[in-house]
Amino acid sequence: MSAPIYPTYEVDGIGMDGPGWYLAPETRRRPMPAARAISVKVAGRSGELPIVGLDLEPTSFALDLHVLPVWPDDTEGGYEAMERNLEALAGVFGVRHRLLDVRYYAAPGIVRQADATVLSASEPAVDVGNAVARLQVLLQVPAGVWRDEVAVTWDGLMPGAAQPVTPLAGSTAAIVDALVRVTGPANDPSVADVVTGAAITWDGALAAGERLLVDCGAQAAAVVTGDTWDLADGDDVTGQLEATGPGSASRWLPLTPAIADGDPYSRAVTVAAAAGGTTAASSLQIRARRAHL
Incomplete structure (x- = not known):
């Protein structure tokens, strides 16, 4: 059994690192939310009024997945296995009737959870000869923040x-x-x-x-x-x-x-x-x- 990969993600309990796919290294760290900008200018006063307690904007981030020609037991399966893996990921990210349960594993013992929705997904870039593909999925966290798993x-x-x-x-x-x-x-x-x-x-x-x-x-x-x-x-x-x-x-x-x-x-x-x-x-x-x- 291969060693766990950190950092990584899970979506509805499905790991985003193997064996049929893995995350590109540049998509690892979850992003930080931005504050919702408010600008209040008053005539006769330089600059803007200082505003504190601003709400947060939704957080958006992309999962960049490399899809492999292997079966769930990590055996080679060629183009058929790669196609099945793409369909499996389509099922994971195709949920529309509820928010997705996304978990970010930064390191052993550090888990952050967020409810997210899929904004868009790219057309898979398929290398037919090598039976591999690349899929990019853009997710949004409406609440803007991540949470612990358990209250x-x-x-x-x-x-x-x-x-x-x-x-x-x-x-x-x-x-x-x-x-x-x-x-x-x-x-x-x-x-x-x-x-x-x-x-x-x-x-x-x-x-x-x-x-x-x-x-x-x-x-x-x-x-x-x-x-x-x-x-x-x-x-x-x-x-x-x-x-x-x-x-x-x-x-x-x-x-x-x-x-x-x-x-x-x-x-x-x-x-x-x-x-x-x-x-x-x-x-x-x-x-x-x-x-x-």
Whole structure:
């Protein structure tokens, strides 16, 4: 068995390196997204107004594939095998009813995931005599960022100031789809992102055993009982939740990493939580995946 190749990609669980095809070296590294440009000029003032908190543009990148005349067991198959491999890749990239699950393997233990769509694919350049071909596929990540494969759950304090959300350390982009769960008793609970000041606050009272569950990505909230992370299991209270801070009109509680003490490797996400009427049973939990530029 050949050694794993890094970096490489998977699309819907299908490896992009062998045995019937492999990626050209120049298509290896996933690209970084650009910020959405906004230009605001004011008469009588030089330059432009400084704008922060800009959203990201979608990320586009190409997979440049060399297609070989070999079967899946790595045996020679001539032109027929090459044709079958092209058809197999057409099946992988021909999905249109949903986004593709793309995974970038930078090195052992470093995996980044993104949902992508196919923008275009080139006509395969076929060398009939050698039974090889070259196929280029252009993919787009609409969200602009890549994520960890699996969500992690962090247990914090309610109330508690400047709490580092340790499982999310190392993110390079804001996490905008976290699930936040507050366990009562707690009156008027609020959770804030320390870096940006963005916050969510619920005007209500949780009894012991009740939980306020907030889906920041869906901008929805519910009061549930029992150990559940499903808003459908509770009573909807979305209209009673208030989101404040930068960008709150379009997103709830973006968990934003920040470099600490001048160390670019110490990218920490920090939250603050507040509520009245709490006891030792009160708690805060966050479930999310890290986000990467």
